Structure formats: structure tokens, C-alpha cells
Amino acid sequence: MxxxxxxxxxxxxxxxxxxxxxxxxxxxxxxxxxxxxxxxxxxxxxxxxxxxxxxxxxxxxxxxxxxxxxxxxxxxxxxxxxxxxxxxxxxxxxxxxIPSKEYPSFEAALSFLPALAPGEAVALLEERIQRLEIQLALGDAAREHVDRLGIPRLLWVEAEYRGALLHAEHEYVVRLVEEIRTGTLDGSDWWRAVFADPGRPTPVPLPGLGVHDVGHRAEKTD
Amino acid sequence: MxxxxxxxxxxxxxxxxxxxxxxxxxxxxxxxxxxxxxxxxxxxxxxxxxxxxxxxxxxxxxxxxxxxxxxxxxxxxxxxxxxxxxxxxxxxxxxxxIPSKEYPSFEAALSFLPALAPGEAVALLEERIQRLEIQLALGDAAREHVDRLGIPRLLWVEAEYRGALLHAEHEYVVRLVEEIRTGTLDGSDWWRAVFADPGRPTPVPLPGLGVHDVGHRAEKTD
DNA sequence: GTTCGGGTACTCTGCGCAGAGTATACAAGG
DNA sequence: CCTTGTATACTCTGCGCAGAGTACCCGAAC
Missing domain, CATH: 1.10.10.10 (Winged helix-like DNA-binding domain superfamily/Winged helix DNA-binding domain)
Structure with missing residues (x-):
């Protein structure tokens, strides 16, 4: 039903x-x-x-x-x-x-990040950061406008929530870029090496994790 | 193309x-x-x-x-x-x-929150908080497991991102519940009043905002 | 020794949903 | 006066996608 x-x-x-x-x-x-x-x-x-x-x-x-x-x-x-x-x-x-599993497209993007060259990845992530900052500013502006109109926050919670997620994403991406830059991100040395090698055979090996039971066991694919 | x-x-x-x-x-x-x-x-x-x-x-x-x-x-x-x-x-x-507009279902849920009685809303949000805490714990466990296997963080960024969003949502919902509880959330007095009145005529008026141009102007519906 | 679960490798079917189109009215602008 | 734009109120069409089904093979268990 x-x-x-x-x-x-x-x-x-x-x-x-x-x-x-x-x-x-x-x-x-x-x-x-x-x-x-x-x-x-x-x-x-x-x-x-x-x-x-x-x-x-x-x-x-x-x-x-x-x-x-x-x-x-x-x-x-x-x-x-x-x-x-x-x-x-x-x-x-x-x-x-009940929180439901969702598939934000940026999560997918991140999961494929090693398919880009490290330098390009950093540049693109920085572009994203700028765009996120614009959206944050727009959100704040909207917020202020609504405040001035005296609309109760109760009717604006969904926008607040959106803002909170946006903020968290911004924070995360900034940190991530920093870590790729400085090489603090474990694996970025290997990443750089793979893409530095001209004529790499297997372009992006992306080794399997070999983990099949981490917490929530195997929700079936189909 | x-x-x-x-x-x-x-x-x-x-x-x-x-x-x-x-x-x-x-x-x-x-x-x-x-x-x-x-x-x-x-x-x-x-x-x-x-x-x-x-x-x-x-x-x-x-x-x-x-x-x-x-x-x-x-x-x-x-x-x-x-x-x-x-x-x-x-x-x-x-x-x-490029960040793309997404429609997480909890955002929709929040936008309809005033359609629930305040007390019920609080109870349901608290239920969500518990579930979010479980997911956070599972995420941490998975994280540790993967660490022990020596899998480089580079191959785990998408999960980190998911964790960051989850954390932000948890934080937001905790704050929201607190504010509804204490009445700090502007409009919650009206909300309580509407639902306290037995035989309320228009169950949930949800007054229109009357704002038609806040920042990003009118993306067309169709 | 046969049955049962699980893996391989797809195919079938049909609703969901988006985008574009249709037809009418009305208001403003040149 | 004629056009252009905007609002009203849907309808049409067709791909996208999920869920279920098929058919075969294999190893283990009873």
C-alpha cells in the first residue's frame, strides 16, 4: 500500500x-x-x-x-x-x-577523483569552492531578506538545513584541497606518481578494497 | 551531445x-x-x-x-x-x-514540518537523531577497519564526505529540536497555538512567503 | 545424490517522470 | 490595432530506470 x-x-x-x-x-x-x-x-x-x-x-x-x-x-x-x-x-x-540513503552527485564525483590528474583535481575542487561560496552568500542574502519581511524561521527551516549542509561541504572541500596540496592525504603520493609516469599502462588501477563486510552488511545490488 | x-x-x-x-x-x-x-x-x-x-x-x-x-x-x-x-x-x-541542485528528502520533510503537531515533530526528530548517531558510529567503525587494512584515504574520500554531511545534519537537527523545545524558534508559539486549538478550521495555513525574487531569480518551473 | 544456496550473465516489462507542446485569455506596448 | 508576453490549465510522448524474472553452473550440505 x-x-x-x-x-x-x-x-x-x-x-x-x-x-x-x-x-x-x-x-x-x-x-x-x-x-x-x-x-x-x-x-x-x-x-x-x-x-x-x-x-x-x-x-x-x-x-x-x-x-x-x-x-x-x-x-x-x-x-x-x-x-x-x-x-x-x-x-x-x-x-x-528515518534518514534515507541518498546519492548526492558530488559523492560520486569524489569516489572517481583518482581518475583525474591530481593537479587538475585540485583546480576543479577550487572552482567548486568558489561556486559554493557564491551559493552560501546567496543563501545568507535570502535569509536576511526573509528576516526583514518578518517571516518566522519555522517556515524557513528547510533553507537553514540546506545552508548547514552547504557549509559542511565547503569546509570539507577546503580541507581536502589543502590535504592534496600538502600531500597530507594518504595515497596522494602514489596518485601523483601514477600520473607523473608518462605512458602509464593501467591508467587508473584503483585497487579493490577487498572489504566485503564493513558495518551494514551487503545490501544486495538488485 | x-x-x-x-x-x-x-x-x-x-x-x-x-x-x-x-x-x-x-x-x-x-x-x-x-x-x-x-x-x-x-x-x-x-x-x-x-x-x-x-x-x-x-x-x-x-x-x-x-x-x-x-x-x-x-x-x-x-x-x-x-x-x-x-x-x-x-x-x-x-x-x-559545479555544485548541482539536489533534493534531499529530509529537506522536503523539513519544509512540511508545520503540518505535524509540534510535539510529534519533536519526537520524530529525536528518533532521527538516534538513527543518525547509529549511522555515524557505523561510519567510524568502517573507517577504522579500512585504516587497519592500510587502504589509503584517497580511496575513501567519498565516505569521509558522507560522514561530514551526516555530522552536519546531526548537529542541525539537535539544535532544531532544542529550539522547538525551548520556543526559541520564531513561529513555534504560533505553531503550538494552531495545534492546541481544538477544531482548528484551516488545519495548516502555512502562509505564503510573498517573496518572488530572493537572489537567484525565478528559475522556471517547467 | 539430490537439493539448496549462491554466483554468473543477462532480459523483460512497465510505471515514473521530464520536456515540450496546446489552447485560451488578458494586459501592456508600440 | 496588432503583436508580444505572461498567466491559466492541462495533454502528449517517449526515454529512464527499477524490480522481477530466466537460465545455467557449481560447491556444499543433508
Missing amino acids: SGRNRSNPLALAVLICLFERPMHPYEVASTLRQRHKQESVRLNYGSLYAVVASLERRRLVAPVETEREGRLPERTVYELTAAGRAEMHEWLAELVS | SGRNRSNPLALAVLICLFERPMHPYEVASTLRQRHKQESVRLNYGSLYAVVASLERRRLVAPVETEREGRLPERTVYELTAAGRAEMHEWLAELVS
Whole structure:
């Protein structure tokens, strides 16, 4: 009843909007954008209508009326069902209380770092640092602006969280660059050597770790 | 030639494996798993073969031979093309140097936090804190284990990064809970009031921010 | 001696979701 | 007055990707 259907948070956003009052999908989108939820939840119309259709199939929402104004396309207004209210609550509780494994693309990038020459890696990481600093500054500016408008922090926590992660990433990358630079990072000597050798045969050996049970045992691939 | 094709990092992982030497898809998967890349890159066979097919269409990889052992299914070995080498390098450089907007599910959860009763929110966040502490401990254990095996940190940076983010999240959530508890979080009084009122009419008003241009102006929804 | 788990090597199927397109109304600008 | 842009309200299309299934082989266990 729930499992893999809880993949797209946009569906949760829809449930929460309809919890407030019945709306048609486009109105849901407008509401979410007005509240800047599109910063935290991927939103586009293609997905929105698909998601609403899926919620309807699962009987979590139901159409109440379909109105039409002039010759504009017909609007179908949906309301939340009892099951929908339950699902909303349960899902949100799960999202808050259980950290889920995610795959940030920079983590992937880092895991492939030795495939770049050390010098290039440093240059690119420094570029990233600059971009991160811009984002941090933008975040601060937004924060101040919102403060001036007197918007309570409660409605801004997601942005604070984003800022905290951004800050941590910045800190980490700065340290990492420093360690590659100074050679403090264990393995960077080998790294440099491999790329210094002209005509290296196996470009990037990346030796296997040979560890198959570190903590959380072997979540299966498939 | 690149754009939306750079969505799935698994494709990059494949390119990097084939950069080392020609392999068949299953071997790519085994290699990635052996090196614990499945912690950083979503890997499953269904996607793998699709991704390889897509790379082949884009002429970034090409089949070299197809062997067969006994009556086991035929294995198609792929190699990297010149275009593939270029794409690999360019893509990896982009991934390292340009931070990309991501949508961690906890950010979504936080943005909907006021839809929960304050007391419940606190309880759930505390549950999360415990789970985060477990993950941090597991990470440390893995770290120590890998240290003992003498694996250079260079090959472990992605896990360090994950740890740093995890740490930041933990710190943030602890602070947040504290602030909700003590009422230091601006808006929590209103929050409590709304949920204290029995028979509240508009369950969660979540007033719109009314800000439409904070920094980065209006990336379009569609 | 056969059954059972686990490894090899893919294939099949079908929903999810993004991007682009459609059609109408309205407001402002030249 | 005619165009250009923007907002409203969806629909269409098709790839991406995950999960499950297939088919074979092997070693160990009962």
C-alpha cells in the first residue's frame, strides 16, 4: 500500500496541499511555488498530473467537481480522502524520523577523483569552492531578506538545513584541497606518481578494497 | 551531445571502468561492487544494461567481442571510444567543479514540518537523531577497519564526505529540536497555538512567503 | 545424490517522470 | 490595432530506470 509509491515527494506535497482544502492540480502547483516549496521538492507539470493520477488510482485523493471558466481548459478539483490523510501523516512521519540513503552527485564525483590528474583535481575542487561560496552568500542574502519581511524561521527551516549542509561541504572541500596540496592525504603520493609516469599502462588501477563486510552488511545490488 | 544524458552517474562509472580496460557489463558491476562504489552510485542490473545500451547509441562505448563459456549466457565485452574518453573527462570535471541542485528528502520533510503537531515533530526528530548517531558510529567503525587494512584515504574520500554531511545534519537537527523545545524558534508559539486549538478550521495555513525574487531569480518551473 | 544456496550473465516489462507542446485569455506596448 | 508576453490549465510522448524474472553452473550440505 505504501512501499515504492513513496518515492516522489511531490506526491506528499500534493497530499499536504489538499489537506488544507480541495484544489485543482494547477492550483496546487501555484501554491507550492508561492511558498517556495519548489526549492525543496522537484516540481514540474508533467510530473504533477502523473502524480495526481497515481494518487487517484490509490484512492488517496478523489475528484470533487470539474469546473470550467470561459473556454479555458476544464479544471478538475480534487479532495483528500480519509486514506489520503492517513498516508500523508504516515509518510511525513517516516520522512522526518528515518534518514534515507541518498546519492548526492558530488559523492560520486569524489569516489572517481583518482581518475583525474591530481593537479587538475585540485583546480576543479577550487572552482567548486568558489561556486559554493557564491551559493552560501546567496543563501545568507535570502535569509536576511526573509528576516526583514518578518517571516518566522519555522517556515524557513528547510533553507537553514540546506545552508548547514552547504557549509559542511565547503569546509570539507577546503580541507581536502589543502590535504592534496600538502600531500597530507594518504595515497596522494602514489596518485601523483601514477600520473607523473608518462605512458602509464593501467591508467587508473584503483585497487579493490577487498572489504566485503564493513558495518551494514551487503545490501544486495538488485 | 551531453545535456540531459548526464543524469545517471552510473553511466560515468561505466565509462571509468572501461577506461581501465574493456569489460562486459556484469564485470563492470562486479568491479564497482568490489570497490564499494555502490555506496556512492545507485547500481542495479536493470539500469546497468540500459545505460550501456544508451552509451553505445551515443558511440561512447563499442562492443569488441562476444564470448561464451559453456552454455552460460553470452557476454558482450565493450571498450571505450575516443569520444567516450572525452565525455568521461568532461563529465567528471563538471561533477567535481559545479555544485548541482539536489533534493534531499529530509529537506522536503523539513519544509512540511508545520503540518505535524509540534510535539510529534519533536519526537520524530529525536528518533532521527538516534538513527543518525547509529549511522555515524557505523561510519567510524568502517573507517577504522579500512585504516587497519592500510587502504589509503584517497580511496575513501567519498565516505569521509558522507560522514561530514551526516555530522552536519546531526548537529542541525539537535539544535532544531532544542529550539522547538525551548520556543526559541520564531513561529513555534504560533505553531503550538494552531495545534492546541481544538477544531482548528484551516488545519495548516502555512502562509505564503510573498517573496518572488530572493537572489537567484525565478528559475522556471517547467 | 539430490537439493539448496549462491554466483554468473543477462532480459523483460512497465510505471515514473521530464520536456515540450496546446489552447485560451488578458494586459501592456508600440 | 496588432503583436508580444505572461498567466491559466492541462495533454502528449517517449526515454529512464527499477524490480522481477530466466537460465545455467557449481560447491556444499543433508
